[in-house]
Amino acid sequence: MADPGLPRPAAALTSLVRDIHAAAAEDAMPELTFAAYRDFADTGNRLRYEDRYFRRRARLAARAAQALLDPGADLGPLADTLWSVCGEYSWALPAHERHGTRPEQCVDLFAAETAHTLAETVAGLGERLDPRVAGRVRDEVERRVFAPYADERPLAWEGFGNNWEAVCGGAVGMAALALLGGSPGDRERLGAMLDRSRRAMASYLAGFGDDGGCAEGVDYWVYGFGYFVYFAEALRAYTGEDLLAAPKVREIAAFPHRVALGGGAYVPFSDGSERPWLPAGLLTRLSERFGTPPPSVVPSLHDDHCYRWGHLSRTLSWHRPLPVPDEAETSSYLPDLGWAVHRGRYAFAAKGGHNDEPHNHNDLGHFVLHTHGESVLDDLGAGEYTAEYFRAGRYDALQPSALGHSVPVVDGQAQLPGRDRAAKVLHHGLDGGTLCFDLDLTSAYRVAGLRSLVRRFRWFPEGRLELTDEIDAERALPIDEIFISRRRPVLSAASADWDGLVRLVRSLPQASVEELLTTDHHGRPDHVYRLRCPVLAPAGRSVHRFVFELR
Template sequence: MDKRERSVTLPTPRNLLQQQASVQQVKERLLPLNEWVPYPAYHNRNGWAQMTGALTDQLIRQGEKLLDYQWQVIKATDYLEYERSGSRVIMEQPYNANINALARLMIAELAEGKGRFMDQVVNGVWALCDMQSWALSAHLPVQRSKRNLPDPSEQIIDLVSGDVGSLLSWAVYFFKDDWDQINPVITQRVQQNIRKRILEPYMQRSDYWWQALENKPGQLVNNWNPWCNANVLTCFLLLENKPDSLAAAVYRTMRSVDQFLNYIKEDGACEEGPSYWGHAAGKLYDYLQLLSDASGARISIFDKPMIRNMGEYIARSYVGNGWVVNFADASARESSDPGLIYRYGKAVNSREMQSFAGRLLAGKEHKENVPVDRDLFRVLEGIKGYKELQQAPAVLIQAPYAWYPQTEFCYMNNGSGIFFAGKAGNNNESHNHNDIGSFNLYIDAIPFIIDVGVGTYTRQTFSNERYSIWTMQSNYHNLPVINGQPQLFGGQYRARSVFFDAAQKRFGLDMAGAYGPLAAVKEWKRTYTLLKNTLHLEDAFQLSTVKDTTALHYMTWARPVITRPGHIMVKKGTAGLLIQYDPAQLEPSVEPIAVTDPRLTKVWGETVYRLVLRVKKPALNGKYAIDFIKQ
């Protein structure tokens, strides 16, 4: 979570959703519940047999593994560990296990329909209702107490509490009649909990930061907004039976999601990186699809170019062989849901997205695997659309470039095995790293010049200690240290004079504005030019004084080997990269960096490397040229 402000000139609010309907029009356009939910009722066994199809046995087997599942208690000390050590996972692991178990048991019961899983479903919903809060320990410090033990007098809607509310709302929708035969208290208790924890606080409060209903100008709005609002919308659509109250709630979510759409750039890039696309643009899609379904497509903005741009970003950020462009806190490894991408692509009429989804599905080991977790809307949509997804063409459409002029991302692909990704922007983007002017370089779909990414989230990750973490610092990105100074955090530290020349395959910026006054840098104009077998990098600079070390840093996955002055080789498998520089100007050294965090070791192994090209004779002005040549 990041509530810091950015210093920006704000455009006129788009308010795309509020332009679609007033509160009264929302009331008139919403359909009765039994007319819009696109899934069979629980006892419609023919309907479920058709919907689950070839997935039926797999879905039932997943539930069978949980028939003896022991519902875990989240202890007070599990919450306290976040304050004591900064660990989130001690609380999150058992909690996530419970929620995902419930989702799989529900889907197994829907797929089979014999009541075999129902007792465990009831156990699961009962265990969740026993909790004082559905929010994560890491998110509870927004309570008035500022502490992370749940205060039952104050309900917090966060990502996971919303997921749980949505999951339980679907449980009520499908199983209410059968629960009432067991004991009516089950349904009553679940409904009371959803109302107390989700419906009432959402309507009574405007100060949840992610709602953005009380935002100051320029305040950041990230993936939390569509994610939480999609969950809230689900709860209201499935549980609120008073037309006036439902219309007011739906319109309130529209006002809130408009703040996200007003914040996002028109070009549609996800400044949080591809790993967050499913939580940002993907959750926006879920929200919009629910709204469209519930209104019979009479409230819909899928025809807006910006919505399509936001979708296609995920296809254009794919490099190949499971690698994606990873700026900010994103992982370099692809983890997208092909079904989500296909559905989004279908909604916005994007052949690029639909073909990309088919390509991703073709690369999955288990072609009949629809992920089943706590996000039940996506699970249901994935099952319903799986047969159609299997028919999608498995084609990766890679354009020679993708340019995002507002977000200031640039991708270039020369068709000869070199894929370049560079960024400008500012140093207060969502999930920010101090990385203005950095770049990634891939040879034959293998990362060579890399962005390491981010480790396991802890208390420090989203605190004032964030930039004490090495992966967040500019000195561990592909950037210069100037007069001994790294880039600084803040919206005022931003790129200047950003340009992209498609014909010349050139991307450039002045990154001097990313450094503070101690760097004494007037200009640092970096230009990237993509040639047939080479990426040419040129840094032209002006300093006001020379007072400390200046060096160029490049992070690599494989060990750089200095073969002779001016030549450095980097090899990974059969692919290779030659880095050429002027040895009269620059002195190379190679620093191995141990990788110990499991989130990073899964991607890079136990070591990455920093190649340092130290300036031998610092000057007030000049230029450095580096060639990265495919071997």
């Protein structure tokens, strides 16, 4: 059972508590109309419904936190909110309902999170909450989530080996810990549900290599690993077993720090972002357990646009001041992912991997150049999630397509998706301070006459990248070398210049710049500039060298 209430939060969280009170005071709960619900099926648009859904979750999380922080709080508004959430047609998102047989019993990420929020709220408030409200909450959690979870039939996400397993298994497991266990029959049922959650956690961990790297990017590390840690610590409190003791977990805990670019920026590969939000409670607990850096930013309630109870409640419960460890290493290499990162005054990152990763982008050999707090040669991260983004039309979207990355187009052919489209790491190492990273990209392409394409990076920490593409061809092949930025480069006969931040030093007689207007992950306009530098690879072996200078 959950402990009643929440502990008095650390003084550093004063602004977070203020955010909670302000959000709890807002009156209206956005209505989830049928028109909004059917929008995804009719148009493929997710954002219009999800905006309303997550504003409702903001009210729920804020009012639950306020009630659990303040024993004297008026529970009337929270009771109304709980009652309203219990009346929703489905706790799952319309985009996810294909993962269940019935919408109202679809255990997706957000149905599981909703059950977790409601369960810990009701358990924590105990007799303070009107029994009619508490009884309805328990009934709805049972009907919508516990019943399908206790059923032995497989759930759609079991076996995914990604964030779904950790979030769904962790959130349902924590909900069960909060509400079950009061009778022998309950305890037996709880044990079976916890076993299912343990299996989900084992599958989640199996999705990582020994380097602890998260192919989905830092944002999804926060999501999946966050819920893994929250469940692991709840399970440890209940049984004494420690899922965090698994050897791989220490490496996973270090992942975001190994792909940091500096100043709060991180490598934005896959469906990630350059400035992800890292929950303060999660970082605190990992720092205590593994010595990783503690949080350096005071959190806001609105950092998480989905208003997840796991992140909020554990930040309120766990966050405390901790000493900052010694300076982290400047160079990181994740051999299972095939990511190389170097940070300092300037930062550089490049990736290998394969083109069937979770939240995959066709991006073998892609790289980022970071200066003055910005990735100038950039990765676009996640696009707007629509129906087609996770179906056959995924690579028609700019962000996951090869044409949205700084990788070559060979004889008009971009990189292809698939597990067999893999970069082979030929070499990685430091040579007198210079980072050397060589990748064989040949299998990424299906081009008649292309025998091999090897991309070599030489990164000099003083702000210089030498990029060399070595091509072996049976016939002459036209190559478009592509470089992606959100800044428009200015071209001259001997260079391309991105606002004085990065300069490409090379004769560019045929180079051109394309302006592309897309939408970002949140549906906002996103201007992208694609520099095309045509070269001709003659029959036989040829070398094509590009030098970038950072300022």
